Amino acid sequence: MIEIDRITKTYGDIRAVDSVSMTVETGTITVIVGTSGSGKTTLLRMINRLEEPTSGEVRINGDSTLSVKPHILRRRIGYAIQGHGLFPHHTVGRNIGAVPQLLGWTRDKIAARVDELLALFSMDPAQFRDRYPAELSGGQQQRVGVARALASRPDLLLMDEPFGALDPIIRTRAQEDLRRIQQRLGSTIMLVTHDMEEAIRLGDRVAVMDGGKLVQHGTPAEVIAAPATDFVADMVGDVERPLRLLSLIPAAELVEEGSAEGEALSSDASLRDALSACLWTGRAAVPVSKDGVPMGRVTLDAIRARAGQHA
Template sequence: MIRFEHVTKRYADGTTAVDDLSFEVAKGELITLVGPSGCGKTTTMKMVNRLIEPTSGTIHLDGDDISAIDPVELRRRIGYVIQQVGLFPHKTVLDNTATVPHLLGWTRKKARARAAELLDLVGLAPSTYGDRYPDQLSGGQRQRVGVARALAADPPVLLMDEPFGAVDPVVREHLQNEFLRLQSTLHKTVLFVTHDIEEAVRLGDRIAVYGAGRIEQFDTPATVLGAPATPYTAEFVGADRGLKRLSVTPVETGDLEQPPVVRLDDPADRAAARLTADGAPWAVVLDADGAIHGWVSAATLSGSPEASAAGATAGADARSAAPGARTGASAPKGTTVRAHARRMDAWLPLGAPLKQAFSTMLQHDAGWIAVLDGERFLGVLTPGRLHAALRRSTTADAANIPRGEVALDRVPDA
């Protein structure tokens, strides 16, 4: 969709902002351009809509050399979002959003209908916010209007220059989440400029790490963090890049352990006997359809008060503790697992990032969390398996081999 071929921007005073830049952006791909101030990332982006003209080289947009396209016509085909938003203070939110469709000759009715649709999409109900003016909105709300305005004419390409940089961290994270949700639906081709490596990692399908006027590394977030191509990249992404990888490494089926499983309507004494024979202190409880219900301890099923107390203290052992384990009453004879199972909130979907898994473990003080595919139980993730998943991902990217082919040696548990 976007192709740079040996593009250089050199100013009259001899300053080279961008030096011999060549890269491609695929249709529907979100590329983050990240680097320190003055490295050329904003210059790169502004050359796409010809706000800055290159000194040499060519830029193609959907196969067309942009130097042959009228700049005004080109800019109407490209959405543009900046940090300062740039809303017209004398126009309502609805009319601000409808600006580009009006310029393209849409009827007032059609333009305002499109604006209302986009405002709703970015979480600003047009019935509530449409008649307000920019100074009646919060900073985060103004940024949402800026995104809606950029999308109003349905451009195939979106340029975003530090769009969330002027809001506080909480609002910024919320805006990032909303934008990822939008992108998953709209699949725009996006160049997103930021100086924040955390933001670049979180949003980008690929990251272009800029040095002085050139790209030091252009790869997936996981690879940039796990296998920096140059010392500059390693220093820029930070010594804590292993922690940052938690955000871009998904939970996969190979990361899961398979604990004992019992059903809600299993007799309690039979379930207890199975767990005793297996030496298992707890089991996951599923309903008749295979959906997770919760967990149950062997101590409770066996009806032993001493065992129940011992099982409750197992929470200190992350290898065997159930989420929220507490001393429970002994199980009367002749009952089913249903009578003794405990509900469980410590779970997450397959494919969730390891950062979310770690956060869930801490939130629930859990030694393991269930992993689901829809409502289907797949297995559990433990701290040890989480660490192994992160190591395996790092090793795979560093060696440029598929993650599933990496085997890690483990020191046996004492």
């Protein structure tokens, strides 16, 4: 568990981060979202003491980060940034194994961890471990950057706009990969973004910052349905709110008996996916299946009724 306790950072008369407190549960993703200058990156950098707090403290599993030398602390905390930050003259394997090597892992243990992570990121170890960053695509470089941050099994993974440099199609895939791997490894992640859509898609909890203050901290559904301030409402977007909520609800929740024409949606697809399928094809309902077995259908009327509850 990560406890952020009234942490503050001032630069002269400017409060970049103003008495922020929050708790991050183990094995969850918390996304910190805000506009440029809101203090979100400064907050993230104070957690691993790349920036020293003016006051307040951070505790990881009950231990204050101020009780540990910064370079030792950073070996316990993974850090992934926009543009990956790989060492260009080191192979993929050496990049991923950098922190375990500093921690004194054996060569065999490092090699096994490198291969494990490459396989987890759908990159064949035999094909990629001896390549150099320049030989990889942008998406592959970003995956290696995240793998490197996870290599030592850190208590916490910090990510600062990790997907900001990727094109939209690759970015969506990278987000899906991160969610899948986080669930597989049970990692605790704090991620900074300026993109509310990304925050809603990835976060178990969303922390919205404005002017150095934490103005709302809750589940994606809570932030969408009940924005705490006008600033949060603007970030969510009043018109988009019902659609964003539909993206959080699995189609299985509205399945009813009956059949419908066309290709079936998976039961874990969202109601927003079902709405898109109906509108794109002009159908009044779409079939839903689970593991290839028909479950029933979801109707356009039912989707609209659910969206109307949150309009």
